[in-house]
Amino acid sequence: MADRPKILPPTLRGKKRYIAFEVISEKNLDFSEVLNAFWHSLLNFVGELGTSETNIWFVKDTWEEKNQRGLVRCDHRYVEYVRSALALIDRIGDSRVIAFSLGVSGTMKAAKRKFFGERTLEDFEPE
Amino acid sequence: MDFYDLHVEIEDLKEIDEVIEISKKLGYSGIGITFKYANLNDLNELKKIKSEIDLVSCVEISAQGVKELKRKISKARKIVDIVIVSGGDYKINRAAAEDSRVDILSHPEYKRMDSGVDHIIARAAGENNVAIEINFHEILETFRKIRAHVLGHMRNNIHLALEYNVPIVITSSARNKWELRGPRELAAIGQAIGMSLEDSMKSISDIPKGIVDENRRKLRVVSHG
Numbered sequence: 591m592a593d594r595p596k597i598l599p600p601t602l603r604g605k606k607r608y609i610a611f612e613v614i615s616e617k618n619l620d621f622s623e624v625l626n627a628f629w630h631s632l633l634n635f636v637g638e639l640g641t642s643e644t645n646i647w648f649v650k651d652t653w654e655e656k657n658q659r660g661l662v663r664c665d666h667r668y669v670e671y672v673r674s675a676l677a678l679i680d681r682i683g684d685s686r687v688i689a690f691s692l693g694v695s696g697t698m699k700a701a702k703r704k705f706f707g708e709r710t711l712e713d714f715e716p717e
Numbered sequence: 718m719d720f721y722d723l724h725v726e727i728e729d730l731k732e733i734d735e736v737i738e739i740s741k742k743l744g745y746s747g748i749g750i751t752f753k754y755a756n757l758n759d760l761n762e763l764k765k766i767k768s769e770i771d772l773v774s775c776v777e778i779s780a781q782g783v784k785e786l787k788r789k790i791s792k793a794r795k796i797v798d799i800v801i802v803s804g805g806d807y808k809i810n811r812a813a814a815e816d817s818r819v820d821i822l823s824h825p826e827y828k829r830m831d832s833g834v835d836h837i838i839a840r841a842a843g844e845n846n847v848a849i850e851i852n853f854h855e856i857l858e859t860f861r862k863i864r865a866h867v868l869g870h871m872r873n874n875i876h877l878a879l880e881y882n883v884p885i886v887i888t889s890s891a892r893n894k895w896e897l898r899g900p901r902e903l904a905a906i907g908q909a910i911g912m913s914l915e916d917s918m919k920s921i922s923d924i925p926k927g928i929v930d931e932n933r934r935k936l937r938v939v940s941h942g
Binding site: 614635670673676677680688 | 739742743853856857860861895896897898899901902903904905906908909914
């Protein structure tokens, strides 16, 4: 018997949304700084109970150091909570920042295509 | 959708290029550059600036008494697009709500133990079409206990405003470029403190745009004839 629970069928999983966000700041920031500031802001604003409902997850691989863009996953009912937490970040370390959302998407693939300019084979027309 | 932030209070006009650039990036169609009443002469400099987004001239009037307030409003009304009254004092809040020349009553709950708006002010503001402002700067600069109180007072004001059909505008009230926030983020804050998402989207787009268009139309009529 496996030592972990089986993956739930799609109908029983929570519905999720991916929010693409960008950070404007005085100096380039790395992923862990943004992550800490975001958690701090979210916990301060909606509290521990509210945060538990948002089912938040940072997608580490998607953080683009160059453009200062990233993806965050949350429950589909609490997208606005995440947006308000982004708005309330005003300082990361000793740098002033503006964090804002670029848009919301249902899948990681679509989010990357829409907000990160990623191209797949489908974008190229066959000759 | 055209987004407007009608209260950007930058201290130095030299910074305006950066403010315009960031506002454009955040997706605004127009921002309201707000002057203090004492600095109204800087208005001419604003008119010289060319930008891709709409620059709305606003004045923020703060006064000690009702008489002073009325005098300042009548002087500023013919010059600027938007007249904002800096609230906080109950008498000023009420005088502003009862004056149809005022466009926006800014932070009525500022430095108060209560929300600063009661049913009388709300009714008057509804009749005179004076918008009540949700000031994001107040939320941003406070934290913990004070922020909880400020949010509570704003919630109270929103409840009264919805009851008496008072327009609500959400503004960033930024003092420098780092305090600007995106329109969707401001709408999210609005939703978090008791508005429906539809209403809070309107309060950063249709309502401020409506106020600006209406006032510009009136100013044109006055200047022509």
